[in-house]
Amino acid sequence: MITPRLRKTASAVALPPGFRSTFFEGLTAPEIEAVLAAARQERISPHQLLQQEGDPATRLWLLLAGRAAAYRLAHGGGKLFLRWGLPGDAFGLATIVREPARYLVTVEAVQEGSLLAWDLPSCRALVLRCPSLSKAVNSVVADYLDGLIDALGARSFLTAEQRLARMLVVSARQLGRTEREGIELDLTNEQLAVTANVTAFTASRKLSKWQDLGILKKHRGKIVLRFLSPFERIAEDTWR
Amino acid sequence: MITPRLRKTASAVALPPGFRSTFFEGLTAPEIEAVLAAARQERISPHQLLQQEGDPATRLWLLLAGRAAAYRLAHGGGKLFLRWGLPGDAFGLATIVREPARYLVTVEAVQEGSLLAWDLPSCRALVLRCPSLSKAVNSVVADYLDGLIDALGARSFLTAEQRLARMLVVSARQLGRTEREGIELDLTNEQLAVTANVTAFTASRKLSKWQDLGILKKHRGKIVLRFLSPFERIAEDTWR
C-alpha cells in the first residue's frame, strides 16, 4: 500500500485525503506521478453506468470515492451481483488484459463519488513505463478470481441463511462504519438480498430473526451489526 | 492457434501429433522452441493430484494429453467443480500471476495422459524472453474469469434440469466424440452430477426422462446425445 504524496501542481487530479490503492503498490513516486498525470478525473452519480458488459473496453479506471456495484445482467433483467467497488478498486482491466478488449461485467455507481480514468493509449504507454503495473493488474485479477470461486462455493453449498450471514460479514468488512452501537451498513433489504442471491422476503425473515436474537438492529435502509462473530460462525460453518 | 513444427531433436519433449494450444498463440517458431526446450514432460494417471489449492505455486504446466478436472474442496470433502482441463489447457498460472504464489484450485487427472511443466526460474526467464507469453496468460485468465461468472449465473438462476442440460452442452463441446449414434460423452452420472452441482439421484431422473424423450441414450459411464439442440434450448432459455 502506498499513499502518494504529491505537490498539488504535479497533476490535474485531486486524490481524496488518505487515499490508498493496492493498484499503486510497487510503484515509485515518480511513476505514480506519471500515472496520475495521464489520468482524467470524473464525478459519478448513483445509477450511472460506468461500464457495460460486452462493450469495447476503451478505458481502465480506479474508483476514488463513492461506491459501485459490479454485476452481470441476466436476460430477464435480473442482476447477478459480483462484487462491491470501493475507493481504490480498479475496473476495466479487460482494457489491457483481453484481446479483443471487451468489458466482462457491468459496473454501476451506487453513491456519489469520483473516478480516475485512463484511455487505451495511456494504458499501453504506462504499462510499458511501469512494469510493476502489470503485476498490480495481475494481483487484482487473481483476487477477483478467488472471490468468484468463493462466491460460487457459497451459492453451491450454503443455505440462504448462511449466504446472508456471509454477505453481512463481507459487506461489513468492505462498507461498514464502526459506530457506537456496532457496525453500520447502508444497505436496504433488497440490496442485501441481491448480493446474497435470495429474495427480499427471505432476507426480511432472517434479519427479523437475528434482530429477535439481539445480534443486529434494523432500520430503514440501514443494518447495524452489534458484533461480527455470530455471523462469521453462521457463515463459516460450511465451505472452506 | 499454432501448431509448432520442430525437429524431433530440438527438444526432449514429444508433442502429440496435431497438438495445438492457445497458449502458444502469438509466439514465433524459435520462441516456441525455447519454451519447449525449458519444459519437463511427465506422464500422469487418473486420481493423481497435479496441484493442490493453497500449496506454494512452483510451476506452470500445460496438459498435453488426457483429461483433468479443476475444483475447489469444501470443508466436508465435497468438491466444487470448476472446469475441465483438456489437451492444450494451461494451469498453475498463479505461479507467475500471483504474489505470494499459491495455487487457487486443485487439479486432478481423470485419464491417463501427460503434461509439460516449467519451474519458477524457467517461467520468469521465458516471460522475459517472450512478452507475448504474458498476453497468452492474460487471455487464459480472462477466459477462466468469464467461465466462472457464467457458472455463477447458472447456479443462481437456473434449475437443476437447466444446469444439467447446460453441462451436457458444455461437456459435449469439450470432451464429446462424434460417433454414428450421436455425440458420446465418457461421463458417469456421478461425474455429471458434480459438474452441474446436482445430486446423482436428480441426474439419474433427468437423464432417464430425456432418454424416454429419445434425445439421448445412456450406458454405464457413457452418455450419447443424439442432438445438441434440445439441450441448448433447455439450458439457454434463461440467463444470457
Added chain:
DNA sequence: CGACTGATTGACTGCCCTCAAATAGGGTGG
C-alpha cells in the same frame, strides 16, 4: 458365478420462492 461399482426408483422432507395483503418510516406540502 460372486463381488463391486454404477444406476434406478419411490417415499418423504424441507428449504425457500411466490403471491397477496397489510404495516411502518420518512419526507413533503398545505
Added chain:
DNA sequence: CCACCCTATTTGAGGGCAGTCAATCAGTCG
C-alpha cells in the same frame, strides 16, 4: 402540525423443486 404519498418492510399461506434415505437392479470384471 397534520394529511398524504411513496417506498421499504413485514407477515402469512401455499406450493414446488430438489435433496435425503433406503432398497433394488444392472453391468463388468475377475
